[in-house]
Amino acid sequence: MSYDKFQILKSRAVPLQIENVDTDQIIPARFLKATERKGFGENLFRDWRYNSDDSVKKDFVLNDDNFKGKILVGGKNFGSGSSREHAAWAIYDYGFRCVVSSFFADIFRNNCLNIGVLPVQVSSQFLSKLFQEIYENPNSKIEVDLPNQTISILNIGLNEKFEINNYKKQNMLNGFDDIDYLINIKSEIEDFAKKSII
Amino acid sequence: MKKTLFDKVWDSHVIHKITNGPDVLFIDRHMVHEVTSPVAFLGLKKRKIKVLYPERTFATADHNTPTLNQHLPVKDKLSANQLKALENNSREHGISFWGLGHEKNGIVHVVGPEYGITLPGATIVCGDSHTSTHGAFGAIAFGIGTSEVEMVLSTQCIMQQKPKSMRINVSGELEKGVTPKDVALYIISKLSTSGATGYFVEYAGNVFSQMSMEGRMTVCNLSIEMGARGGMIAPDQKTFDYVKGREFAPSGGNWELAMEFWNNLPSDKGAIFDKEFHFEGKDIEPMITYGTNPGMGISILKDIPKYNSDKGQKETYKKSLDYMSYKEGETMLGKQIDFVFLGSCTNGRIEDFRAFSEIVKGRKKAKNVTAWLVPGSHKVEKAIKDEGILKILNDAGFELREPGCSACLAMNDDKVPPGKYAVSTSNRNFEGRQGPGSRTLLASPIVAAAAAITGKVTDPRTLF
Numbered sequence A: 001m002s003y004d005k006f007q008i009l010k011s012r013a014v015p016l017q018i019e020n021v022d023t024d025q026i027i028p029a030r031f032l033k034a035t036e037r038k039g040f041g042e043n044l045f046r047d048w049r050y051n052s053d054d055s056v057k058k059d060f061v062l063n064d065d066n067f068k069g070k071i072l073v074g075g076k077n078f079g080s081g082s083s084r085e086h087a088a089w090a091i092y093d094y095g096f097r098c099v100v101s102s103f104f105a106d107i108f109r110n111n112c113l114n115i116g117v118l119p120v121q122v123s124s125q126f127l128s129k130l131f132q133e134i135y136e137n138p139n140s141k142i143e144v145d146l147p148n149q150t151i152s153i154l155n156i157g158l159n160e161k162f163e164i165n166n167y168k169k170q171n172m173l174n175g176f177d178d179i180d181y182l183i184n185i186k187s188e189i190e191d192f193a194k195k196s197i198i
Numbered sequence B: 001m002k003k004t005l006f007d008k009v010w011d012s013h014v015i016h017k018i019t020n021g022p023d024v025l026f027i028d029r030h031m032v033h034e035v036t037s038p039v040a041f042l043g044l045k046k047r048k049i050k051v052l053y054p055e056r057t058f059a060t061a062d063h064n065t066p067t068l069n070q071h072l073p074v075k076d077k078l079s080a081n082q083l084k085a086l087e088n089n090s091r092e093h094g095i096s097f098w099g100l101g102h103e104k105n106g107i108v109h110v111v112g113p114e115y116g117i118t119l120p121g122a123t124i125v126c127g128d129s130h131t132s133t134h135g136a137f138g139a140i141a142f143g144i145g146t147s148e149v150e151m152v153l154s155t156q157c158i159m160q161q162k163p164k165s166m167r168i169n170v171s172g173e174l175e176k177g178v179t180p181k182d183v184a185l186y187i188i189s190k191l192s193t194s195g196a197t198g199y200f201v202e203y204a205g206n207v208f209s210q211m212s213m214e215g216r217m218t219v220c221n222l223s224i225e226m227g228a229r230g231g232m233i234a235p236d237q238k239t240f241d242y243v244k245g246r247e248f249a250p251s252g253g254n255w256e257l258a259m260e261f262w263n264n265l266p267s268d269k270g271a272i273f274d275k276e277f278h279f280e281g282k283d284i285e286p287m288i289t290y291g292t293n294p295g296m297g298i299s300i301l302k303d304i305p306k307y308n309s310d311k312g313q314k315e316t317y318k319k320s321l322d323y324m325s326y327k328e329g330e331t332m333l334g335k336q337i338d339f340v341f342l343g344s345c346t347n348g349r350i351e352d353f354r355a356f357s358e359i360v361k362g363r364k365k366a367k368n369v370t371a372w373l374v375p376g377s378h379k380v381e382k383a384i385k386d387e388g389i390l391k392i393l394n395d396a397g398f399e400l401r402e403p404g405c406s407a408c409l410a411m412n413d414d415k416v417p418p419g420k421y422a423v424s425t426s427n428r429n430f431e432g433r434q435g436p437g438s439r440t441l442l443a444s445p446i447v448a449a450a451a452a453i454t455g456k457v458t459d460p461r462t463l464f
């Protein structure tokens, strides 16, 4: 499925200064029962956003009106745990287009890249500065520039380069996905399959 | 160049290399279940394409299924809907489908090996992170997201950057009462939940060569809990004996061809790994977790560690202990528990039930404990009955449920209530994993058995 192209994103950011945020927190298993990709944003961080009686947990950052934006900034080892792509869908559906952390779990990172959420891995120093800036100045704009692979805290003029593999970068820039590519090499796949003994 | 086991399997499946990009990897076998596949099938519909090689995909219902009264219609509407979607999609595309009540039904990572879907030297994927289980056979097996499920259904390929390689050696012997689960929890506690992120792990050394195939599956299953894409163990005679004659394993001339390939799989002497760790079997004791990630595990005899690192991490640590309502420095032994869960793709196989029953034999379940004993598959369930284990369990006051993922992720009714403690043989102790507000202590089947008998955290070795 193709998704919106990602070029340059300038936005405020939402700070979630917790480490090892796992996909069970991002979207708890009981919300995985849909057969369509719809409405997952409502249940993003469900058990951190709401009490068991569905009342709002005021102290959770998504319920804090001070913080808004299309960029989610998380602590180290973001997205560990289950392979559920629903976690990335929930993030996208809620309105985030980019997640920043100093370290991402592998499957989560791939899932994000496959659906058009850009995972930006920064140094832990940059991450601390970023948290500090957002807390001190929640209106501060962050710029994520995919063509140049940079992330900048515009207010204080601090920026850093980030890595992304070139193939994935082109896909994100153009809103393409892998299946389009693979269908084009179908005859190679068929030749390979013929030789397989398993 | 000297190659690792991982290199050999990976390289033999690369169809196409993209410069500065991922490899296109051919997938031999693909397993699907009801939760992560519906949107992938919808994607095929939108693109107007069919599954390319339906004979390479196998579908089973497990995540969402009840573990009682499986012969009745599933009550929860959304679950029923998802199960129906899997059935319809499988039929429409000509995929083997093992739904509720089918004799081959069970947890995807339990039935794969049981029917010879899991093979040495194969590439195996599934939309579930514990696909790493199948690495026990010397396969490259890893979990994928739904977009990738769609990719494999439509093209039998996946695009992946080759991960780095890590070898974890555990030499020597394990002491009595120390199980494969303890080995895995021990390694994760040393490496942390992100210690192997970006790596594919090979487990090597005497402890793993002596381990049964089921034990190897438990270890490889938990690879993902230290962030690894997957884990694998070189196939040996034990592996081949296990695989031979199973329904979907190669036979006749194909078996000979396969054996030629498989015999060459072990890492070459002198092959270089990007990272390597060494542990001693004798240093490992029965383990238990005290926090909210699988890296927060300790020997059952030790106290909950005090934290002394920088502030950000300390807050995460404190949040975790607060959730569990535990304090630094407390001892885990003797802590009251409310639930026991024996099951999951980590410890829901016949050896796990044998081990559990040995401890509870001739004893009685503690009154304050609710125990869910859930076999990983119908085949396991049948063995439990045939081997007389069911009788031992019943005599001790336990009941057996029907197969499925159950309280491992609590998508069905098997939810641990808020604030309650469960000793669980599954793989994740995340906040709310076993139901909103639930508190999970991960442990081996025999630690679970000891807890079920005594109603608290107990060293199983005191019950031998």
Ligand code: SF4
Residues within 6 Å of the ligand: B062, B063, B107, B108, B109, B128, B130, B344, B345, B346, B404, B405, B408, B409, B426, B427
């Ligand atoms: S038992 Fe748990 S970990 Fe295993 S497949 Fe089911 S939900 Fe996933």
